[in-house]
Amino acid sequence: MKNIKAVFLKQLSDTLKNKTVLIQFLMFPVLVIIMENAIKLEDMPEHFFAKLFAVMFVGMAPLTCMSAIIAEEKEKNTLRVLMMSNVKPAEYLLGVGAYVFVMCAFGTAVFAAIGGYTGADLVLFIGVMSVGIILSELTGAVIGIFSRNQMTATSISVPVMMIFAFLPMLSMFNDTIKTAARVTYSQQLSELINGIGVSGITAESLIVISVNLALAVALFTLAYRRKGLE
């Protein structure tokens, strides 16, 4: 626990100095405040931008932050120093994962406030966002584990992030994309968020998200066993 806390606090003190990571945490929460206040169109669903950006945030921020942080530690050989200081790989991953989760929780709070969620809807929104953050973190961790340096991590994480973050938006305009996107957790998160207070939780969403989660855990376990953190 001591080592997880040390990694967590180390990341926390790096937050304001690490612009690459900071921008990921801030971009969509700031955008949603601006867009929700600046753009009011007829026929636009209520809190359209809050729902849209919440999904994009979940698909992008945890994934890119996890992969960037792990890859940077490998590239700069600070990870090796941590390992030589009795920090276990699992403790490191939990420390970074907890940090990314907490930072994304602040973003979630902004989306929840702007989205006007209260009561059971708020609990459901937080639950959906939390599952999404964990799924994206696992995916980002897999990329970080397989990447030797930040450049490799970016070249892998950008296309993966584009798929998860932007497919739900693109699927609004194209049914074929929507059909294909249904197997991704981010599309299902989008549908769950849009269904809060309307259609509730569907079995399809639960199944797809569960399968995605199982796949992410399996991929993470495989990556971790094959490559470790070295």
Added chain:
Amino acid sequence: MRCAIKTEGITKAFGSKTVLDVIDLDIESGEVFGLIGPSGAGKTTLIKILTGQISQDSGKAHIGGKDSRKLTGEDHRHFGITMDNFGLYERLSCYDNLLTFARIHGLPKSSITDALAKVGLAEAAKTPAGKLSKGMTGRLKLARAFMTDPDILFLDEPTSGLDPVSAGEIHRIILSEKAKGKTVFLTTHTMTEAEKLCDHIALLNEGKIVEYGSPEEICRRYDHQRMLKIHLSDGKDMQLPHNKEAAAALSELIVSGRAETIHTTEPDLETVFMELTGKELSA
């Protein structure tokens, strides 16, 4: 004196290239030991084996009596390691860099200020590590290595690429650790550093130890001429054999005041290394 580091027949190959070839070492507790060799001789590989970062192909290595392949995280508290490829958190201040490791090791915050003061970085505590000069970076890495007050320090070319003033600072720190009874395992390719700091050295060439002993012993061993070079007060130079037969003549020169300087013909370590390997150390 108990043995702090002991290796028996350590051999390591990467692919078809043998990097370490039957390395036997006995390093006593409290001594500064220098592993000297040119780049690529296998120095860093040996440190990695000794500190459990990689495993040897054959042979045994014991650190503080423990098999290096079975070192636990707790054992690492007793070793301080600085290696060129051990990074720092460049965006974090010197203080915050050490704070992370103080938290990991469960040390009080006073240990951070103590460590920074020890390496002369107290005033740079708030400076981001990425903005330090190379010499200051080296000292911050040393501070991190010293934080747990380890019994054994592994320093991999700690002064490589530093200016003489920065190197001198690091020498001062190493000698102060030695004075406290710490064992220091140092790698370098600088002979003057080895002569200044080390109680014993091993010359490593292409994975083999080609000579071992104190710097003075080794130089004496390779003094093939065994002569004394004497500079006389009249400006002339003369040589006498370095034996008791020459004692009377030498005594006369000293008593008469004609001998201004007397030097032995012992080679320096650089020359010894060249004689043994046909290579220059700085190569």
